[in-house]
Amino acid sequence: MKLDTSYQPAHFRWQLDGKVATITLDRPDRKNPLTFESYAELRDTFRALVQADNIKTIVLTGAGGNFCSGGDVHDIIGPLVGRDMAGLLDFTRMTGDLVKAMRACPQPIVAAVDGICVGAGAILAMASDIRFATPDSKAAFLFVRVGLAGCDMGACAMLPRIIGHGRASELLYTGRSLRADEGERWGFWNRLVASDALLTEAQAFARELASGPTFAHAMTKTMLHQEWDMGLDAAIEAEAQAQAICMQTQDFRRAYEAFVAKAKPVFEGN
Numbered sequence: 001m002k003l004d005t006s007y008q009p010a011h012f013r014w015q016l017d018g019k020v021a022t023i024t025l026d027r028p029d030r031k032n033p034l035t036f037e038s039y040a041e042l043r044d045t046f047r048a049l050v051q052a053d054n055i056k057t058i059v060l061t062g063a064g065g066n067f068c069s070g071g072d073v074h075d076i077i078g079p080l081v082g083r084d085m086a087g088l089l090d091f092t093r094m095t096g097d098l099v100k101a102m103r104a105c106p107q108p109i110v111a112a113v114d115g116i117c118v119g120a121g122a123i124l125a126m127a128s129d130i131r132f133a134t135p136d137s138k139a140a141f142l143f144v145r146v147g148l149a150g151c152d153m154g155a156c157a158m159l160p161r162i163i164g165h166g167r168a169s170e171l172l173y174t175g176r177s178l179r180a181d182e183g184e185r186w187g188f189w190n191r192l193v194a195s196d197a198l199l200t201e202a203q204a205f206a207r208e209l210a211s212g213p214t215f216a217h218a219m220t221k222t223m224l225h226q227e228w229d230m231g232l233d234a235a236i237e238a239e240a241q242a243q244a245i246c247m248q249t250q251d252f253r254r255a256y257e258a259f260v261a262k263a264k265p266v267f268e269g270n
Contacts, residue, residue, distance in 0.1 A: 001045070003049060003054075004016060009041050009045065010037070011042075012026055012041070012042065013026045016055065018207070018210070019054070019056040019210035019214075020057050020058075020059060020203060021055050021057075021058050021107075022059040023042075023058060023059070023061070026063045028065070028066065031064075031066040031068070031115070032066055032121070033073075034076070034120050034121075035071075035072050036075065036079075036094075039094055039098055042098055042101075043098040046101035046102050046105045047101045049107055050106065052107075055107055056210035057207070057209045057210045057214075058105075058108070058109045058110065059111075059202050059206050061111070061199055061202065062113075062115075065136075065195065066114060066117075067112075067113040067114060067115060067116060067117040067121050067137070068118075068120065069121060070119020070121050070142070076091075095153050096153050096154065099158075102124075103127060106222070107218070108206075108221060109128040109130070110130045110202045110205055110206045111124065111130065111131045111202075112132050112198050112201075113125050113131060113132065113133045113198075114133070114195050115136055115137060116138055117133075117139040118142050119141070119143065122139045122141050123152065123155060125139065126154075126155065126158055126159055126188075127153075130190050131189050131190050132189070132191055132192075133180055133191075134192060135181070135195075137183070138179070138180075140178065141171050141172050144172070144173065144174065144175040150171075150173060159172065161228070162188055163186045180192055211267065213269065214267070215246065215249050215269050216246045219242050222242070223235075223238065251268065251269065251270065254267060254268070
C-alpha cells in the first residue's frame with residue numbers, strides 16, 4: 001500500500017497536502033458509520049503509515065457536520081447477532097486492531113470532531129493524540145445502551161488516563177452524552193472551535209507539528225504509549241535512552257546552531 005496522493009481508499013476519503021494527510025469518514029447521510037470493510041481499511045491504512053516517511057501528521061474527521069455514529073446498525077450489529085463466539089471474537093479483535101494501529105503509527109493524529117461522535121466513533125477520537133471539537137459535538141461511549149460492556153476497543157484502559165477514573169466510569173456505565181463544554185473541562189477535548197473553522201484549525205495544527213522535529217514527535221508518541229506499562233524507574237530509564245537517540249539527530253544539531261545564530265531552527269525530521 002503506497003500512501004501518497006494517488007492512494008484511493010474505498011471506504012473513506014484521503015487527502016495528502018504536503019506532509020499532512022487528512023482521512024475523512026464519508027457517509028454523511030448516515031452520520032458516517034463504520035462497516036466491517038471500513039474498519040479493516042482504516043486498520044490497514046494506519047498500519048501502512050508506519051512505513052510512510054513522507055507523512056508526518058494525520059487529521060481524522062467526518063463529512064457533513066458529524067464525525068462518526070459508530071458501527072452501522074444494519075451492516076454490523078444485525079449480522080453480529082447471528083455469529084458464534086469465534087466469529088464475534090474475529091470482529092472484536094479486528095476493531096481493537098484498529099486502535100492498536102492508530103497508537104502504533106508514529107504520526108500524531110489530530111481528530112477534528114463535529115456533531116455526532118458516539119460508540120466506535122468516540123473510540124476513534126479517544127485513540128487520537130489531539131482532539132479538536134465544536135460546541136455542537138456530542139460524544140458518547142454508548143455500548144451499555146445496546147447491552148454491551150463499556151470495555152470496548154481499549155476504552156477502560158485509555159479513557160481513565162485522559163479524563164480520570166471516576167469520570168470515565170460514569171460515561172462507560174451510563175452511556176450518556178458528554179457535552180462539548182464538559183468534555184473540554186474534563187480534558188477530553190483539547191479545544192473547542194467553531195464548526196466552520198474546525199477542519200482549518202485542525203489542519204493548521206497538524207502542519208505546525210509536521211514542520212517541527214518529527215522524529216522527536218514520533219519518539220514522544222512511542223513513549224507516551226509504552227510508558228503505560230512501566231513503573232517510574234523504568235520510564236525514566238526509557239526516556240533517557242529515547243532522548244539520547246534524539247540527541248543524535250540532525251534536528252538537534254540544527255536547533256543548537258540556530259540558537260547560536262539567533263535564528264529560528266528549520267527542522268527536517270532527521
